[in-house]
Ligand code: PEP
């Protein structure tokens with residue numbers, strides 16, 4: 001819908017606009033209002049270049065598009081009945097709980113196995129564990145492929161599926177070959193479309209689930225949904241949206257907590273939402289409240305950093321991991337909220 005700056009377009013302006021939309025196989029329908037005409041674009045209005053060309057015209061106030069920019073993830077899309085299943089949970093039916101170290105220490109496999117056992121006892125459906133680590137400071141520990149063996153052995157021992165982040169094509173191939181069940185695309189790569197394309201192409205035809213974190217610099221929620229839709233576009237609809245806080249952070253927290261965008265995501269898309277409270281608030285003592293808020297906002301699951309002995313952990317664990325014991329109590333409270341909300 002094109003809204004001009006003046007009450008109506010002149011004949012010359014209308015001709016110019018008709019010519020632009022004609023280049024994209026669209027036409028214009030004039031809608032005459034009492035004091036203001038508007039001009040409907042008839043046809044597929046998702047051509048970004050067409051919209052840019054119209055918005056660039058000095059006499060156009062704005063263009064409002066009606067069609068969803070992310071058609072496969074849209075609540076009305078043909079995939080709307082698709083259900084993502086992970087860790088034995090059909091998302092939306094039961095609160096999905098994922099827990100584990102921020103970073104798996106390849107030199108202390110037993111610590112990860114012990115955490116995994118304790119988390120299984122606490123009720124998690126899946127384990128998380130960083131193998132390759134994106135870091136804020138490039139001189140911090142960046143992970144080690146040897147940690148992947150530890151992660152996969154923990155999966156075998158517990159029978160739980162695992163989540164690990166990949167940051168490039170080589171890591172993607174290694175993780176898929178090893179049988180990682182859920183690939184995580186972290187906040188720093190949420191807008192890395194060439195990585196998203198490789199992930200989409202390589203998970204097509206597999207039952208791998210992709211958890212896409214919200215970019216910490218992402219703008220409107222549509223940007224997040226479109227990035228997830230790009231992965232689905234290659235053929236595997238098992239995508240999960242993960243709010244994890246954005247920048248600039250709220251003073252006292254690591255990021256600006258954003259579990260509150262869950263209802264917005266749900267209104268626009270059918271994709272499940274799994275909130276990461278750990279990176280959002282960034283301190284163990286706030287994780288429980290953030291998790292409860294996320295479930296109250298309608299999250300389908302939680303992905304939480306947890307460590308049997310956080311102080312001895314790597315990466316974020318010393319500051320933001322909660323113990324499996326704390327996880328168990330958090331899970332009980334969150335399930336109670338789930339019941340209140342969903343009946
Ligand atoms: C992580 O999950 O440990 C991580 C680095 O996540 P994010 O991309 O959200 O910072």
Ligand code: MN
Nearest residue numbers: 102305315316
């Ligand atoms: Mn982390």
